[in-house]
Structures are given as C-alpha cells and as structure tokens.
Amino acid sequence: MTINVVIADDHVLMRQGVSQMLNSHEHISVIDECNDGVELIASVLKHSPDVILMDISMPRMSGLVAIDKILAQRAAAKILVLSMHNEVEYVEAMRDAGAKGYILKESSGESLIDAIKKVAAGKICFPDTEEKNNDGQCQKHISPLSVLTRREREVFFLVAAGNTSKKIAELLDMSLKTAENHRSNIYKKLNLSSSAELIRMAGKAGLLE
Amino acid sequence: MSDVEQELASIKALQASLKQRLDDDQAVLQQLAKRLWAQQESEKAKLSRELHDGIGQLLTGLTRRLQALSQQSPELATLHSIADMALHDVRQLSRLMSPTILDDLGLKPALNWLCRNLLEDEAITYESHIDLPADIPKDISILLFRIAQETLVNTVKHSAASTVTLSLGHHHNVIRLDIIDNGKGFDTKQVEPGIGLSSINDRASAFSAQLELISAIGKGTRTTVTVPI
Known part of the structure; x- marks a missing residue:
C-alpha cells in the first residue's frame, strides 16, 4: 500500500531533495509540494494525504497556525513536522498543537522514512517519547554527555582532567559555589558519586584525552 | 467681550494650537523611534541568518565528520565534543540575535x-x-x-x-x-x-x-x- 504525502517547506532545494528521496521509496509517493502554510491548507483539502510533512518556519502562514487550521477542518490529519529546531519548546509546541510526529532536518533519510511509516500507521513519533512509547519510538543516538548543559560539559572535561572545583572556578571565571553546583548537578545527572567514577566513566566512553 | 477677554481667548487658542503641534511632533518622533527599532531588528535578523547559514553549516559538516570518526580514538571523540560545543554556541548566538x-x-x-x-x-x-x-x-x-x-x-x-x-x-x-x-x-x-x-x-x-x-x-x-x- 502506498503512503501519499504532501510536503510543505519554503526552502525549495530542501523540499525537492526530500521529495525525490521519498519518491524513490516504493511505498511512498509525494503527491504535492507547497511553499507555505496557505498553499498547504488548500492542498490538504484537495488531496487528503495520508501524511502531511511540514516545516514550521514558513512565510505567509507559520506552521503552527497552519496545523491549527488543518486540524480544524481535518481532525484526523496525520502531521509530521520536519524542522531544523532541536529545542524542547518547539517539540512541545508542535505536540500540543496536535502534530503526530517531529523529526529533525539533519536526520538520515532512513529515519525520515521510518517516521513517515509510523505516523501513517497511527503511531506517534517525537524525539523524547522513546522510553514511554515502545512501539512507536524514533531512533536517536545519545551521547552520555547529551543530558548535560554546555557549561556542565565544560566542567565535566575539567573534572575528567583532574582539576579541583577551585581550579575549575578559576578557569571558567565563576564562583567556587557555582563550580561546585555544576559538579554536583553533573554527578546527579550521570548517576555518579565521585570524581574517580567520573574519570572511569569518561575513559569508558572514550572521552579522555 | 472686553479687550482683555479677547486677548485671553486668543492666548488660549494659541496655547491649544501649540499643544496640538507638540503632541503631533511627539507622535511623529515616537513613530520614528519605532521604525528605528524595527530596522535594527531586521539588521540583526540578517546577520543572524548569515551566522547560522554560513559558519553554522560549516560547523555542522565538521561536527558530523568528526562524529563519524569519533569511535576511532579518544582524541577524535574530544575534538567532536569541542566542535559540537562550537556549533551549539554559534546556533545560540544566532538565535539570541534574532x-x-x-x-x-x-x-x-x-x-x-x-x-x-x-x-x-x-x-x-x-x-x-x-x-x-x-x-x-x-x-x-x-x-x-x-x-x-x-x-x-x-x-x-x-x-x-x-x-x-x-x-x-x-x-x-x-x-x-x-x-x-x-x-x-x-x-x-x-x-x-x-x-x-x-x-x-x-x-x-x-x-x-x-x-x-x-x-x-x-x-x-x-x-x-x-x-x-
């Protein structure tokens, strides 16, 4: 069975590339391409696609408004958001708006096809739903440091290199208390209890110089 | 109406018209200030796009290639982490700018x-x-x-x-x-x-x-x- 897809993105090269890639898959057919939210709504009403693949930042009508208008007229529409934004606020806003999935533009073609199939089959597919949702999950490679903030990662490397909190505070131009706070947050997030454990973990993950 | 009353009335009228002019001028200035801020925002947006699409794209390419190599040696893994931080910083700067x-x-x-x-x-x-x-x-x-x-x-x-x-x-x-x-x-x-x-x-x-x-x-x-x- 073929999955009919309508795609909306104002970056023409990006849209055509994705479209071409999807069309080369035997069970997916891109039946229309749109340049903005206004065109998308008209296309969805005309073609009733199985999956709507759309960007958020678009001229004339933003993706968020477009989702709202599409769902007002086609409540069962299956919308998969294709976006360059990896921030949690974007993912949450799209989920709240009623999209069925969210995938980053930097993802591989395979993951995109996978996400389209899942959304078409009525599953949901969001980047952080992996644990909650066993059959509809999206694949994501997680580095052990991805749970840390940028600042915490800096502190992580300095701890791994054997620096004391005082030295770290000096190096990063912060108060001793802030450095200690970062350190205890890192331990908490990575489930560690000492700098020795941190160094061991860094070594195992190939993060030691 | 006496001369004094007439003079008072004309002074009042003059005052009212001056007040009106002042209000009008202020409204014009306020509009001008708003336009100036809008212009500044649009300049920032342009710079932010260049940062994101220029350096940002180069760093994305670099980060991906280093990621692919990062299994090979711990040093390459560290380089990947640094490139990833640089990419994160450029993206954040670009987004805060616009x-x-x-x-x-x-x-x-x-x-x-x-x-x-x-x-x-x-x-x-x-x-x-x-x-x-x-x-x-x-x-x-x-x-x-x-x-x-x-x-x-x-x-x-x-x-x-x-x-x-x-x-x-x-x-x-x-x-x-x-x-x-x-x-x-x-x-x-x-x-x-x-x-x-x-x-x-x-x-x-x-x-x-x-x-x-x-x-x-x-x-x-x-x-x-x-x-x-």
Whole structure:
C-alpha cells in the first residue's frame, strides 16, 4: 500500500531533495509540494494525504497556525513536522498543537522514512517519547554527555582532567559555589558519586584525552 | 467681550494650537523611534541568518565528520565534543540575535526558551508564570522579549543570584512583566545605567511602556515593565 504525502517547506532545494528521496521509496509517493502554510491548507483539502510533512518556519502562514487550521477542518490529519529546531519548546509546541510526529532536518533519510511509516500507521513519533512509547519510538543516538548543559560539559572535561572545583572556578571565571553546583548537578545527572567514577566513566566512553 | 477677554481667548487658542503641534511632533518622533527599532531588528535578523547559514553549516559538516570518526580514538571523540560545543554556541548566538522562535511559536515559548538558554547553563534555578492575552502585536512581543533578554543577561553577569522568577500577566489592556532575582542587588542611585539598560529604556518609551527597576544592596532586583496594547 502506498503512503501519499504532501510536503510543505519554503526552502525549495530542501523540499525537492526530500521529495525525490521519498519518491524513490516504493511505498511512498509525494503527491504535492507547497511553499507555505496557505498553499498547504488548500492542498490538504484537495488531496487528503495520508501524511502531511511540514516545516514550521514558513512565510505567509507559520506552521503552527497552519496545523491549527488543518486540524480544524481535518481532525484526523496525520502531521509530521520536519524542522531544523532541536529545542524542547518547539517539540512541545508542535505536540500540543496536535502534530503526530517531529523529526529533525539533519536526520538520515532512513529515519525520515521510518517516521513517515509510523505516523501513517497511527503511531506517534517525537524525539523524547522513546522510553514511554515502545512501539512507536524514533531512533536517536545519545551521547552520555547529551543530558548535560554546555557549561556542565565544560566542567565535566575539567573534572575528567583532574582539576579541583577551585581550579575549575578559576578557569571558567565563576564562583567556587557555582563550580561546585555544576559538579554536583553533573554527578546527579550521570548517576555518579565521585570524581574517580567520573574519570572511569569518561575513559569508558572514550572521552579522555 | 472686553479687550482683555479677547486677548485671553486668543492666548488660549494659541496655547491649544501649540499643544496640538507638540503632541503631533511627539507622535511623529515616537513613530520614528519605532521604525528605528524595527530596522535594527531586521539588521540583526540578517546577520543572524548569515551566522547560522554560513559558519553554522560549516560547523555542522565538521561536527558530523568528526562524529563519524569519533569511535576511532579518544582524541577524535574530544575534538567532536569541542566542535559540537562550537556549533551549539554559534546556533545560540544566532538565535539570541534574532529569535525565530518568537515568530514561529509566539511570546510564551520564546520567553521559556530564553530563560532556559540564559539561566540553565549558569546553575540559576528559575520559574516562569506566563499568562498572555490572545493576540499581542508583534512589535510589543519583540519589545517584551528584548527587555527580558537584557534583564536576564544583567542578572547572569552581575547579580550572583541563585533563583529568578519571571511572571507575565495582563489586566484590561495592559501587559505587565516582572523579573525578580534573589541576588546581591545594587544601589539604584549610585549605579549609572549601562548601554543595554539605557537602550531598553529608550525602546520602552517608544511604545509608551513604563520600565521600573527596584533594587537595594542585599535585597535582590526587581524589573517591572507595563505596556499598553
């Protein structure tokens, strides 16, 4: 069975590339391409696609408004958001708006096809739903440091290199208390209890110089 | 009518017409100031796009290639982490320069994003309570976002605070934004406002907004802005 897809993105090269890639898959057919939210709504009403693949930042009508208008007229529409934004606020806003999935533009073609199939089959597919949702999950490679903030990662490397909190505070131009706070947050997030454990973990993950 | 009465009447009329001219001039100036700020935003947006699409793309390419190689040696894994941090920094700079999230999702997610980006890295815990009217004009959204941005940057740089509360509410046709920190505070009479704060003050007056800064040594700082919509 073929999955009919309508795609909306104002970056023409990006849209055509994705479209071409999807069309080369035997069970997916891109039946229309749109340049903005206004065109998308008209296309969805005309073609009733199985999956709507759309960007958020678009001229004339933003993706968020477009989702709202599409769902007002086609409540069962299956919308998969294709976006360059990896921030949690974007993912949450799209989920709240009623999209069925969210995938980053930097993802591989395979993951995109996978996400389209899942959304078409009525599953949901969001980047952080992996644990909650066993059959509809999206694949994501997680580095052990991805749970840390940028600042915490800096502190992580300095701890791994054997620096004391005082030295770290000096190096990063912060108060001793802030450095200690970062350190205890890192331990908490990575489930560690000492700098020795941190160094061991860094070594195992190939993060030691 | 006596001569005196006539003269009084003509002076009153003259006063009224002068007042009218003053009001008109002020309205023109205010429009001009608004246009200037809009122009500045559009310049920033251009620069932000160049940063994102130029250096950002190069760093994305570099990060991906290093990621592919990172299994080979610990040193390459460290290089990948550094490239990834650089990419993160460029993206963040580009987004703070021109917050597309404001256009894409609106003021509430944009303010949450701002707090998360500026405060989380600094180990400052924060709370935000945001209750917005349905439709806020775009220029007011940008104004409130930029005031919050300037205030939070100052908090991070100077306050040594450990908690920040941002609340935004509305009553009738007025929106009120409060940003409160528990930091070391300062004497508002002693400290001259810096460029950032002065520019925010100018910007607020272009929109007839009131900006108030309350602080005392050891008492934290509260920034309040009220703006009519």
